[in-house]
Amino acid sequence: MKYCPNCASLLTIKIPDDDSRERHVCESCGSIHYQNPRNVVGSIPIYDNQVLLCRRAIEPRHGYWTLPAGFMELGESTSDGAARETLEEAGAHVDIGPLYSLLNVPHAEQVHLFYLAKMHSPEFSAGQESLEVALFDEASIPWDELAFPTVKQTLEWFFADRAAGILDGEFPVRSRDVLPSEKI
Amino acid sequence: MKYCPNCASLLTIKIPDDDSRERHVCESCGSIHYQNPRNVVGSIPIYDNQVLLCRRAIEPRHGYWTLPAGFMELGESTSDGAARETLEEAGAHVDIGPLYSLLNVPHAEQVHLFYLAKMHSPEFSAGQESLEVALFDEASIPWDELAFPTVKQTLEWFFADRAAGILDGEFPVRSRDVLPSEKI
Numbered sequence: 001m002k003y004c005p006n007c008a009s010l011l012t013i014k015i016p017d018d019d020s021r022e023r024h025v026c027e028s029c030g031s032i033h034y035q036n037p038r039n040v041v042g043s044i045p046i047y048d049n050q051v052l053l054c055r056r057a058i059e060p061r062h063g064y065w066t067l068p069a070g071f072m073e074l075g076e077s078t079s080d081g082a083a084r085e086t087l088e089e090a091g092a093h094v095d096i097g098p099l100y101s102l103l104n105v106p107h108a109e110q111v112h113l114f115y116l117a118k119m120h121s122p123e124f125s126a127g128q129e130s131l132e133v134a135l136f137d138e139a140s141i142p143w144d145e146l147a148f149p150t151v152k153q154t155l156e157w158f159f160a161d162r163a164a165g166i167l168d169g170e171f172p173v174r175s176r177d178v179l180p181s182e183k184i
Numbered sequence: 185m186k187y188c189p190n191c192a193s194l195l196t197i198k199i200p201d202d203d204s205r206e207r208h209v210c211e212s213c214g215s216i217h218y219q220n221p222r223n224v225v226g227s228i229p230i231y232d233n234q235v236l237l238c239r240r241a242i243e244p245r246h247g248y249w250t251l252p253a254g255f256m257e258l259g260e261s262t263s264d265g266a267a268r269e270t271l272e273e274a275g276a277h278v279d280i281g282p283l284y285s286l287l288n289v290p291h292a293e294q295v296h297l298f299y300l301a302k303m304h305s306p307e308f309s310a311g312q313e314s315l316e317v318a319l320f321d322e323a324s325i326p327w328d329e330l331a332f333p334t335v336k337q338t339l340e341w342f343f344a345d346r347a348a349g350i351l352d353g354e355f356p357v358r359s360r361d362v363l364p365s366e367k368i
Contacts, residue, residue: 003192005185005217018312020272021257033189037256038220039295072221073205077288077361078295088204099357102283104261111223111262128202172354173283177261 041081042069043117064147091125225265226253227301234319248331275309
């Protein structure tokens with residue numbers, strides 16, 4: 001961010017009055033342009049004990065497998081965004097259930113949120129951002145070809161919790177911070 | 185957003201190739217400027233069965249009471265942001281516990297997240313954005329003078345769950361969407 005989106009003047013980086021952090025400030029029109037982390041919202045789509053994964057057709061991590069997820073859009077809720085991404089990337093209609101995991105990725109300026117989701121039917125298809133989409137049982141998950149640490153961690157938690165019968169009752173959101181060193 | 189933050193050219197609003205929504209696109213340098221909802225992170229600071237509230241010194245809702253909360257900053261996690269806001273607005277050091285509530289406010293393009301938090305001591309002080317800060321037991325909560333529906337809903341859930349003994353065990357995140365019509 002170099003120029004003011006409101007008036008096209010060159011921006012200054014400074015700490016505004018009554019603030020404690022450097023911001024992009026326009027000395028010309030007086031506006032302050034805050035920057036904040038973005039939410040990535042997605043789902044764990046389940047059909048008949050299998051989980052639906054997408055193989056990415058875009059960078060980063062082209063060719064690797066992911067849970068359907070993407071940036072939350074203005075005007076939608078986290079759960080609506082998760083359902084939308086599941087339909088867009090995997091062609092699957094789901095009923096969104098409870099929030100399952102919240103993973104902070106501070107170095108990427110992102111928060112990843114995954115919802116449990118029930119597929120209406122075993123129908124799915126690769127969207128524009130997916131090379132292919134497939135249902136996997138636990139034994140066939142491509143652990144060495146997963147796209148992101150937040151997806152790997154969410155799947156690990158999910159299968160452990162399912163085996164322990166925890167998902168049948170009420171359970172807390174699984175949550176942790178992801179470190180920059182965590183590359184798959 | 186009128187001008188490109190990268191090159192100061194006038195922006196065009198259009199649907200980019202491989203997208204389905206209108207974005208702010210720069211025809212000059214080719215950049216697409218996405219806009220996404222922001223997270224407001226805060227805490228429910230507890231000391232000796234009382235909850236710490238702040239009376240707002242800033243708009244919106246100047247003079248009304250709120251849980252300490254504010255916009256999540258780049259480079260921090262949701263829980264770190266909640267602890268930071270609690271210190272900045274209420275002068276209180278807390279141990280952040282589990283995520284308690286997630287409220288979507290689509291019309292405000294925000295997601296509000298509140299964490300349970302234990303105060304280290306009954307010490308607190310009004311920060312720059314607070315007129316005063318005080319501990320309240322359930323009977324003395326100023327229900328008619330709360331700043332935001334997400335704060336009111338979180339406190340209602342909290343006292344009901346505490347009375348039911350739910351907070352002693354594991355519990356799911358309380359979550360719902362807030363409607364534009366919900367003004368306090």
